[in-house]
Amino acid sequence: MKMSFRWYGENNDPISLDYIRQIPGVEEVVWALHEKQAGALWTKEEIKEQIDVIESHGLKGTIVESVNIHEDIKLGLPSRDAYIETYKTCLKNLAANGVKVVCYNFMPIFDWTRTDMFHPLADGSTALFFDKEKIINADPQELVDMVEKESNGLTLPGWEPERLARIKELFQAYEGFDEERLRENFKYFMDAIIPTCEEYDIKMAIHPDDPPFPIFGLPRLVNNAENIRKLLATNPSPYNGLTFCTGSLGADPNNDLVSLLKEFNQRVHFMHVRNVRVAANGDFSEVSHRTQDGTVDITGVMQVLAEINFTGYIRPDHGRHIFGENATNVRPGYGLYDRALGVMYLLGSWDMATRQIDRNK
Numbered sequence: 319m320k321m322s323f324r325w326y327g328e329n330n331d332p333i334s335l336d337y338i339r340q341i342p343g344v345e346e347v348v349w350a351l352h353e354k355q356a357g358a359l360w361t362k363e364e365i366k367e368q369i370d371v372i373e374s375h376g377l378k379g380t381i382v383e384s385v386n387i388h389e390d391i392k393l394g395l396p397s398r399d400a401y402i403e404t405y406k407t408c409l410k411n412l413a414a415n416g417v418k419v420v421c422y423n424f425m426p427i428f429d430w431t432r433t434d435m436f437h438p439l440a441d442g443s444t445a446l447f448f449d450k451e452k453i454i455n456a457d458p459q460e461l462v463d464m465v466e467k468e469s470n471g472l473t474l475p476g477w478e479p480e481r482l483a484r485i486k487e488l489f490q491a492y493e494g495f496d497e498e499r500l501r502e503n504f505k506y507f508m509d510a511i512i513p514t515c516e517e518y519d520i521k522m523a524i525h526p527d528d529p530p531f532p533i534f535g536l537p538r539l540v541n542n543a544e545n546i547r548k549l550l551a552t553n554p555s556p557y558n559g560l561t562f563c564t565g566s567l568g569a570d571p572n573n574d575l576v577s578l579l580k581e582f583n584q585r586v587h588f589m590h591v592r593n594v595r596v597a598a599n600g601d602f603s604e605v606s607h608r609t610q611d612g613t614v615d616i617t618g619v620m621q622v623l624a625e626i627n628f629t630g631y632i633r634p635d636h637g638r639h640i641f642g643e644n645a646t647n648v649r650p651g652y653g654l655y656d657r658a659l660g661v662m663y664l665l666g667s668w669d670m671a672t673r674q675i676d677r678n679k
């Protein structure tokens with residue numbers, strides 16, 4: 319298992335690589351060229367420059383999150399072929415620099431969605447929060463305005479201003495779009511890139527839909543066992559793999575994370591581990607990584623990883639904002655402290671589980 323930590327790049331992340339390096343067990347930095355729009359080319363030189371910075375701090379940069387998919391690919395427009403060619407070149411350029419896994423998503427228009435970025439928790443910290451009722455009644459534009467207001471000038475992944483400027487037009491383009499059509503477009507994309515992935519040994523790891531149910535009428539592809547089965551079946555190559563995000567999938571209480579991981583682990587290349595507390599009305603709050611603090615069985619998930627001797631990448635996902643972190647000094651969900659505590663919890667669970675397995679041998 320390769321422990322990693324997400325980092326937004328120099329002059330873009332308030333957290334330095336020097337700090338990340340001090341978190342026990344972290345070997346890898348999960349990075350991206352965040353200034354690049356979906357569909358843009360990542361050159362070999364730009365990639366190398368970023369990896370050099372990471373390596374100069376004693377860390378590795380062999381996993382990327384995300385190389386975003388242009389909306390025309392998801393929509394299946396004729397222009398998709400040109401974007402797919404560029405995507406393939408990105409993959410080749412990443413592979414040439416030693417990158418092994420690419421995390422991405424296939425969600426229409428929005429990436430992850432929340433209604434509140436600094437929701438107060440009982441312990442005095444704050445965390446990302448999702449109010450289901452509010453979303454059902456909201457106009458997508460209100461959500462965009464909220465995200466802009468609460469992100470304090472730091473661009474949030476998946477909420478880039480360029481993407482948000484096109485909201486109305488994109489909603490029109492997706493009118494009448496259903497799951498089947500989106501899945502067909504996914505298959506078209508996957509079938510086109512898999513030969514490149516296989517040739518250059520670079521794996522794709524799709525991120526689940528967050529939240530794992532349709533919002534604003536937009537279809538979902540990666541949200542439960544049945545849909546994940548269908549998605550993986552579109553192209554059976556192991557290079558068509560998953561990012562297994564416990565927080566995203568766990569926001570639907572019908573998803574049993576331990577059994578999902580048991581079923582799909584052969585195709586899981588990247589683990590995002592965090593906990594959520596789901597309320598009876600469907601609202602959910604992000605919480606600490608600890609199993610008892612939420613409704614996701616985090617230690618159960620770590621036990622499965624230990625049992626299969628997981629060799630892929632893992633990162634603590636979002637954390638609460640604690641120890642003085644707030645809207646003025648942190649990117650929502652991506653503070654330093656709670657994610658660092660998360661690393662220790664995940665490694666502690668892993669160490670105990672693997673030790674037990676060794677003893678029983």
Ligand code: DNO
Nearest residue numbers: 384421422423429475476525
């Ligand atoms: C949120 C992240 C997502 C994730 C993308 C992958 O914090 O987990 O933005 O990076 O969905 O493309």
